[in-house]
Amino acid sequence: MIIDCHTHVWPDPIAKRALAGSVRDLPRRGDGTVDGLRTSMDEAGIDRAICLGIGNTPEQVDKANRFAGGLDPARFTGFGSVHPGLPVEENVAGLRKHGLRGVKIHPMFQQLELDDPRLGAVLDALQGEFIVIVHVGAAGEDPGNRCTPEMLARIVREFPRLDLIACHFGGYRMFERAMEVVCGLPVYLDTSWPPGLASFDPARVRDLVRRHGADRVVFASDWPMADQCAEVEAIHALELSDDDTAAVLGGNAARLLRLDDN
Known part of the structure; x- marks a missing residue:
């Protein structure tokens, strides 16, 4: 099974x-629709995708959650949104209402910082029940000061029961800092690096995977900002063992999502 842990779709x-x-500085590899993602997955041999909903403002959270919760569960796992501008109880109740397994936090689009105490209160409430995937590092022209590898490391230490996935190996355009600060922590790292993982020397990525542990790395494309076929090929190009490749491409995500329980 291949599971893409980082995709974006909209109505x-x-x-x-x-x-x-x-x-704006990334090429588009798809149209951002559900049918477009399904076609891309079929071409790449991807069985399931986690679709990340983001409510940029408190008023948008429920709409994002409703859409994510209504995706076809045979192919998609919808992750919703939370926002520190809403009461903690309302954030949690909204996720439960729409049957969501996890949330996406994107400090740039949501105009918040990872060390915001209000966000910390929400993360505390999500521990033990929801998976949290967090954008870490830069984005476009934003240098990423709202969501640094160091901030992520503090979250990992402060909320030890939180199932946490760090996007972009723990720091988009901050690979070396992530290697130093995040590598080895009890957090899952996703492999998305638009416009493509192939832009990296495979030896560097292979070293990070082995140091961090292949059981804590999950395949991710960031579609439609990257080509899913090329991203699957880039994972194979790392020349990990067959077991580690299978774990990264889907086994780890299946365990995290508890697909076997279903």
């Missing part, structure tokens, strides 16, 4: 507009 009527408002 058809707003997908084009939403995609145009995302990071």
Whole structure:
């Protein structure tokens, strides 16, 4: 099984507009629609995708959660949104209401910082029940000061029962800092690095995977900002063992999502 842990889709009527408002310096490899993602997955041999909903403002959270919760569960696992501008209880109740397994936090789009005490209160409430995937590092012209590897490391230490996935190996455009600060911590790292993982020397990525532990790395493309076929090929190009490759491409995510329980 291959599971892509980092994709973005929007309702058809707003997908084009939403995609145009995302990071502008990256090429688009898809149209951001559910059907577009399904076609891309079929071409890449991907069985399941985690689709990340983001409510940039408190008012957008419920809409994002409703859409994520309504995706076809046969192919998609919707992750919703939380926002520190909402009461902690309302954030948690919204996720439960829409049957969501996890949330995406994106400090740039949500205009918040990872060390915001209000966000800490929400993360505390999510421990033991929800998976949290966090953008770490830069984005577009934003240097990433809101979500550094160091901030992520503090979250890992402060909330030890939180199932946490750090996007972009723990620091987009901050690979060396992530290697030093995040590598080895009890956190899952996703492999997304738009416009493509192949832009890295495979030896560097292979070294990070082995140091961090292949059982704590999950395949991710960041579609539609990257080509899913190329990202699967890039994982194979790392020349990990067959067992480690299978774990990264899907086994670790299946365990985290508790797919075997279903």
